[in-house]
Amino acid sequence: MIQDWREVPPELRGATIALGNMDGVHRGHHAVLQAAHAARPGAKLGVVTFEPHPREHFRPDDPPFRLTLLPAKAAALGAAGAAVVFALRFDAALAGMPAETFFAEVLREGLGAVHLSCGQDFAFGHRRGGDATVLARLAEAAGIGTTIVPPVVDAQGPISSTRIRRVLQDGYPERATAMLGRPWEIRGAVVHGDKLGRVLGWPTANMWMGRHLEPARGVYAVTVALPDGTEAKGVANIGRRPTLGGDPETRLETYIFDWSGDLYGQEIGVRLVKFLRADAKFAGLEELKAAIAQDAEDARAALG
Template identity: 40%
Template structure:
């Protein structure tokens, strides 16, 4: 799979294509259904498959503070889409200039003239163009000249629940990881690179692997029992993770900190997959570092007891 960063870098990498476009945050079962359908059409027409993404996601651009929590970073999203078998991802920088483009101009200039899309499939609720005026009805107006075929995928439903990024966020907010798994088709996992922190956790006796989240707002907050896979050596561990701003030390930016059970070693610079199993408590501000240390010790004890029950 190739990543094309911006339509200006298309450089005739393909002459025609089949296309879908959207945010694809979480790459849940609904997204997977749409992408798999696109791949089937690509095989029928013998054309490359293209997924167009927007970065940042539109709501993050228009109102960063009020945007919904991000389920997947750009890198995670790309990895999940690549596993499905897509040929190209076009990552479009979402700027004010792009936001001002009319839906009609977007269709004519981008989808027809530059991408030469012969088949387009979108979700039934997808909107595009200035003031979100573009939809399936507008796209259908361009099919009479045989410019392209277009299709809208119906909503994917799980047990009467509409599968959506919003539904996944709500499941995670409620710590319903079983439901999140059913909506995603996999466990909810955050992947990230271990970076150097302030070493406070080590001083407290609970060294952590610190992972920057690379997203405006994480979908989880609190302390969790987690399963961890080291992507470099495929070793697996249990541990506890805190995801949040660390109010006891006046933290400002959310970070993921993971304490691995029965592990000692240097994993700086390595990538970890952190899968959330059960929430232990909310993040809170403690009156002293001693109080925080005592709470972490209790968290570790609780998590190890739960982990033992799950593995027996």
């Protein structure tokens, strides 16, 4: 992964490049990568994306909205065939760069791109001054080919990161799975909780949502990508624990079925499969304990 376009090693120059924020690396993003590769199959496949996401740069006070943080995004792009990810630092200098300068200095000189592909709605440069048509015009003048990729559509219309965020916030993770081509995963380090789950008989792996989008609060049937590369089944709660007085920050608590071990400080991925019920407040710990037992049973049934 390269973050500075001025420091690209010679062996990584000359790639065919897919362009976009690529948040989520959904089926539409896959189509942009495939188009870049198909145009120049002999060249390395590279992706140009931006970090932080431009929206995080311009609107830092927005609630977290990311589907994929950079390490997970780079891994998903690699799985989709990218040999190199150029996660360009999106700072004031890059934000203020005119479209023509971005094309000439970053794409042509910095990366030595041999072909460019992007979605129809791609925009770049100062105040989004360049679009797909401008990119194609600049590239043609420089002798570089372009492929402008139409959106991938399903029965509801074009697949987009915005639509995926919406279905997750509405509690439909299986719709997100269909658009992503894989379950949506929240990836992070396991932190120490207050050990209450252990007392209740349901020890959980705790994570903070951090900069991830917050989906519908409640209980989910999940699968868990463990540090050793295996996948387990489980039940997870996303919320602020109203029964226990409420948390200031949203946490993800996952009980992993038929598994024991120490995950503190290690990274796991929790993949949302099915929404089971909304976050609820219970009268006391016994009622909460009974609800968790029912949730686990429902999750096992949902996961088959």
